Amino acid sequence: MVVPQISGPLSNTVVQNSYYSLVPNLFALVLSFLLLAILWNSHHRIFNHIEKINDTLLWINVIWLLFIILVPFSAFSLGQYGNYILPNVIFNINMLGIGILLYINTHYALKMNFIKEETTKFRYRRYANIGFIFIYLLALLLSFTFTSWSPVTYILILPLTLVTRE
Template sequence: MTIADSRLSKNRLSALMDGIFAIAMTILILGVTPPSTVENITQPQVINYLISIIPEYVSFIISFLIISILWLNSHAQFKYINNINSSYLWLSIYELIAIVSIPLTTAIFTSYGNFTIGTVPFNINLLVIGIINVTKWNHLVKNNLLIPDISKEEINTISKSKKSFIIIPIISMIVSVFIPLYCGLVYFLIFIQTRLR
């Protein structure tokens, strides 16, 4: 379907996506193990607990920042959209399925990230999001659903920046073969790329 469907509102879709992103960001903190209530706890035990949750909290921060950048990216994209059609709507729904999967794949990464296989769900999750995101943008361009005054240069710049969401998970997968526990740090490249842009 190449003609925009007037029954589909980009504002309604944007609101749905905002809500889903907010829920996914909130659920992430559930992956950090809360302290158990123990009577007569000593200060060294508290210190040991705090040290033990550092990897969980780092995973939470990385995932939270990734979801934040994906949300900012989504929010920025809506300003270029003139209309949406049912195909774009369904691509967005597939993307949201992948977004709400991030807390689960983050929890797997946190628990089993010292093994390469434990990093696979997280990296594949973000790779799928990247592929869908690029596909959505290409769909908008191909079907003339963007605002009329957007320049070819802007379209090309946005297209290039979206490809980093495919490249970075692939780099992380390669790193995970050699040092799985640190492959999540590769995602800081997204923040660097975003700041440079």
């Protein structure tokens, strides 16, 4: 996000309007930051239970990181052009990819017996990952019908994070 360059005669109204035009970008920035914080927290808590790793699990995480680094691009396009379908679809596919890879990460570690101990909290976290995926899918579907409301869907993630806290 860039501070606006204002040309021409300046006044309080002109400066205010320039800053008001940044509100959608600021919303997208804060939304993506909060989502990444929640996902990083979930990833961190999952890896607290993993005692072994192999190349496949490592590559699942590398691809997960690829989707993570695409978030600034998808969030910027959402902030700039959030009233249009394509930027919403791009952002929601980006988040869906992150959610699916987080689930694959957990599922693979369980399948390969890399988990120290599967606690009740860990099982809740697995279910929360599935919940994340459904929320991302809902946001993606809303991109085509209620485009501007699609990002609001992510508020549903908050109850999932409360369930999986330790």
